[in-house]
Amino acid sequence: MSAEGDRPTSMRTGLCGRLGLDDVGRSVRLCGWVARRREHGEHLAFLDLRDHTGLVQCVVDGSLEVRSEDVVAVEGVVRARPEGTANPRLATGEVEIGDCRLEVLAAAETPPLSIEDRVEPDEALRMRYRYLDLRRPRMQRNLRLRAAVNSAMRSAIEGHGFCEVETPLLWAPTPEGAREFAVPSRLHHGDFYVLPQSPQLAKQLLMVAGLDRYYQIARCLRDEDPRADRQYEFTQFDLEASFVSQDDVIAIVTDVVSAATEAVTGERPEHFDHMTFEQALERFGTDKPDLRFGMELVDLTAAFEGTALRAFSAPVRRAITLAGGAETSRSRLDALVERARSLGAAGLAWFRVGVEAGEPALDSPLAGHLGAHERTGLLEATGAAPGDLVLAVAGDDRRAVCGVLGALRVELGAKAVGDGPHRFVWVVDFPMFEPGDRGNPVPAHHPFTMPNPDDLPRLLSDPLSVRAQSYDLVLNGWELGSGSVRIHRADVQQQVFDALGISADDARSRFGFLLDAFGYGAPPHGGFAIGLDRMVAIFCGEENIREVIAFPKTQSGADPMTGAPKPLAAAALRELGLAPPKP
Secondary structure, three states: OOOOOOOOOOOOOOOHHHOOHHHOOOEEEEEEEEEEEEEOOOOEEEEEEEEOOEEEEEEEEOOOOOOOOOEEEEEEEEEEOOOOOOOOOOOOOOEEEEEEEEEEEEOOOOOOOOOOOOOOOOHHHHHHOHHHHOOOHHHHHHHHHHHHHHHHHHHHHHOOOOEEOOOOOOEOOOOOOOOOOEEEOOOOOOOEEEOOOOOHHHHHHHHHOOOOEEEEEEEEEOOOOOEOOEOOEEEEEEEEEEOOOHHHHHHHHHHHHHHHHHHHHOOOOOOEEEEEHHHHHHHHOOOOOOOOOOOOOEEOOOOOOOOOOHHHOOOEEEEEEEOOHHHOOHHHHHHHHHHHHHOOOOOOEEEEEEEEOOEEEEEOOOHHHOOHHHHHHHHHHHOOOOOOEEEEEEEOOHHHHHHHHHHHHHHHHOOOOOOOOOOEEEEEOOEOEEOOOOOOOEEOOOOOEOEOHHHHHHOOOOHHHOEEOEEEEEEOOEEEEEEEEEOOOHHHHHHHHHHOOOOHHHHHHHHHHHHHHHOOOOOOEEEEEEEHHHHHHHHHOOOOHHHHOOOOOOOOOOEOOOOEOOOOOHHHHHHOOOOOOOO
16 A cells, blocks of 8 residues: 555545555555445445545445445455455455444435446436546546646646746636627626636736746636537646747647656657648648548549549549448448538549459449549549549639548548547648638737748738748647747737737727737747647547536536526626616
8 A cells, every 4th residue: 555645644544446465464444435335144245445546345244234325434454355256357356355344424315327437327417416427437537637647747847947827817808709708897887807718918928027938727718609629618738938939839848748648658759740731731631630540632633634524623623532432332422422512512522443354443423424544543643442432522712622521531530539549740830810701801820929920021911821820739630729929029910900900099909008018028939728628538538528627517508516507696786787687
């Protein structure tokens, strides 16, 4: 019982799951929950005692007056199990506690859900009784793994000279694109704080303040619909540094994430891939590429140059190849065509590759309309062999065509989130802006990102062509986080506001404090934010970040355990200067 963390307290001398043959003969006092009880006649009973470290079998002379989930203290002597009764599936399966004396510390009602991982409880019950759900070994493991990740990242970032600083939760509204949670002011009726979507502006001000290197495990909030990889409340490992380049930030984050990975797997990642946004789009159809499998996009432009085939007459032609996919049924192929249309494609061409007269042959509704040059070009461009399936899309918009095939690639080839290796990839050179609905562009990242210096002359004349000094880290197809080199000059910041259609007066009213700070000497700086929930979910093999958060919200944004959100009393609303809702 000498494992780290097994320090005795006044109530217990050790932990259930840490006992082994080295402890045989030792008197112990353990505390925990009754996992299972079994009576063998009137004079012998077995009790499996559970705490957060695992189970241990306790042998009691006489009957047991306890129920499952009762909280008990057990005193006894560790002994080896009788020959032939060891349980190899249990970490403590070679020992048991004998000569037991039992004390009930708290009685328990029959739980409404199973505490064992062998049965997956109903989701509504899990959320309603989350404190019981968290007793399950899977959830205990997830939360403790998360704690280990946090610890490893803290240690790594502090090794780079970063200082932990807490930033405010009550902040001013910002135009970052996502809905914010508003907090009414009791002292200033009609005015509101917002809960921060990120500490972005605060950490930039810390750089102006000369702090040099900041980090924080930050709680952030966005009033956006929850889904598998998004909650109202989320946690990010946030950092900012002065006098650094994009490459410096990437190197620091790579080391921090490597330390987190080592804390989970015991090994540091051997390699982080790097590619530009354009390369990711061309090869994988997405800026969040999953590198655990192939099926990369290929260009069919040369294969169908000058074609008379209407399906490939558009200027952009791309394809993916599903190895062994020639056995795909016609109904499944029809479903893929409809899926491509739902993603915005005009259609989807498919080609089963077979053999005819000893040569590769194509089976497709379009096969009879292809010339010999086009057949050969298609096979050469895709590298498809007999038994494979080729899916092709053509259109006028390159990003849209690649996006459709990128989505199909993931649906056809993606592995479960926890399968295979951890494949990290840095994606850089993102667009600075995206087309907006009202004539002006919108930020692709956020409006405080420094443009690529080579593109600055086009900032106002051709903003959609400007690249940003921004960078994302992707793991197994999930975006782990984003960062950028920040704007540190007031004149460049105003040019970006101009491109976004934010007037000088509007910028002054909304960001005057930031622009004023830049006027007092702001160092060049950059930073990053790692989505802790997403990263831990991948490490745990969970598809939903809810499984690595202690008290999450449901997909409807509710908390069945507490009943939140709830209405405020009329008196409380009046104190805040808010009108009670009409009946």
